[in-house]
Amino acid sequence: MQPWRFLCACDMQPGSPRSFRYAAKCRENWYTALEQLRDEEAELLIVGGDLTRDGSIHDFELEELQAELGSLPYPFRAVPGNMDTGNKHTDIAHLKSHAQVTGEQLDRFAQVFGELPWSFMHRNVRFSGIYGALAGSGLPHEERMWQWLEEELPALPRADHHVMVMHYALFIDELREANWDLTNPDENTAWYFCIDEPHRSRMFAAMQASGVEIVLSGHIHCRRPEQVAEGVRFFKCAGIAFPQWADRWPDGDPRLGYHRFEVSDAGISETFVPLPVESASDEGYGPGGHPSVDQRDYSLAWEPPPAEVLD
């Protein structure tokens, strides 16, 4: 077989100077990555979520990324992230658990980027995508995800390899680790980044039943070298907009960039491709986090906001 390549990019979330908030460095880093991606000789790009900074609020951010990713010389397929569709659910009220994913936000993402979950074959690889943070939400979309994972996906034709992409990491340190405690300040970031039990084991069992070999995730913005757990290869992917959690793991790599995978008769091998330069800009405006409606001041915008957000 002639070797061929696919790519994985996550967390570009450039934001927009037409928004109520903006950080120039995120957009600069995305455009650096976009030009790099344009020069890749790849057949496919998998996007691991957080395409936008506020796509969960702004259709225009979703549409902008659809156009930019669509301008690449090869096709792409994306799963959403929490900035596109909302955060992981819990009943515990906390700074890290508001702005939870809604069905309406998922439907808006699907209108621009296609139905979720998805699975397709390219050459000898099956690619599948879910939004794992739906687990525990109780949304009809969650029921659909489980039915698809447990009944439909295992029945699809097998390929030589199966690659699954999800925005949240399935786990932080170890596949069978205990749940992280949202109410514990030392653990709430870990809670925010991964999938809780019992959903994690249920998801992993479904992946194993479908022959998943590689799991790609974003969200953390700190790359970690490949981890193998119970025979499955996990890649915590680099971010593109900005780095996070640089000191969490001794082997964590906060450099920005994306991942190149080469498929050959020997299997699938991965190479991290760092951005050649990371923006040092501190220009921008507006609040961080997940601000409520009354915290969004569009009069700060550097460029005219779309009429739809001013209604």
Ligand SMILES: [Fe+2]
């Ligand atoms: Fe995220």
